[in-house]
Amino acid sequence: MAEYFNQAHLLLAVDCIIFGFDGEQLKILLIKRSFEPATDQWSLMGGFVGANEDVDGAAQRILLELTGLKEVYLEQFKTYGDPNRDPMERTVSVAYFALIDIHKYEKQISHNFHAEWFLLNEAPKLIFDHDQMVEDAKKKVRYKAALHPILFELLPKKFTIPQLQSLYEQVYNTSIDNRNFIRKLSSTGLLIKLEDKDKSASKRGAFYFKLDKDLYKTKFQSFINFMPNLDNIIG
Known part of the structure; x- marks a missing residue:
């Protein structure tokens, strides 16, 4: 050739x-590296792109092989090409971030x-x-989530407003005014209020909501900005 x-x-x-997201806490999924260098040290999910596959296909394949996860929200965000980033051999890496509801996929996670x-x-x-990849991914998610409703990918089919607010606060590492958050959320029309409540935290309970998937798709590219001081909290 x-x-x-x-x-x-x-x-x-x-x-x-x-x-x-498990309904309360924002988490990251890591694995123990199985080969040299850095065997048995904690690592992101990674692997090499095959000679006959595209990069997106490789990311989906590797995710499935290492964790058992498939059909999750997966987005490419940056390429890393420092000549010394891998001590074994010159390697360029294309990074992706994924967003999942932990409970939805907990039985699917491979422990191999x-x-x-x-x-x-x-x-x-x-x-x-x-x-550094994790820090860059966090910044990308913060920026994207302020303009598009991607954080709903982390939530179960039905959820409460306190859960959603807690998720946004953890992603942005900041406190959000409750009344302003609810007002902006209501104005999107994305949520459908359900009749049942979550009473695990109080007798009064909090109503469950679900996402209007049709509006989610149509409004994805023009989502209201939940975070008023975006430039100050992206870093």
């Missing part, structure tokens, strides 16, 4: 940052590679430049 003359060859990989959930703010140190 013909090759480009006098050009260096390198490996192409993908890494997936998987964020999950010791996949384990960690609280996002208590995750262990990761190999290579994976910690």
Whole structure:
């Protein structure tokens, strides 16, 4: 097969940052690396792109092989190409973030590679430049979630307003005014109020809501900005 003359060859990989929400806490899914270098150290889900597959297909395949997860919200956000990022060989990595409802996929998680959930703010140190990838993914999610309703991917089919507000507060690491949040949320028309309540936190309880999936699709590209001081909280 013909090759480009006098050009260096390198490996192409993908890494997936998987964020999950269990109804109360925002978490990240990590695995123990199974090969050298850095064997048995905590890592993102990653692997190499095959010779006959595209990058998106490789990300979906690797996610399925390492965790058992499929058909989840997965978005490419950045490419990492520092020549020294992998001590074994020159490797360029394309990074993705995924958003999932932990309870929806808890039976699907494969434990063959010791996949384990960690609280996002208590995750262990990761190999290579994976910690930087996580920080960059958090910034991307914050920016995207202010303009598009992607955080609903982290919620169960029915949820409460306090759950949704808690999720936004954890993603942005800030407190949100309750009345302003409810007002903006109501103005989107995205939520359908249900008759039953969650009474786990109080006798009065909180009504459950579900997402209007048709409006979710049509309003995805023009979502109201929940976060008024976006520039101040992205970092």
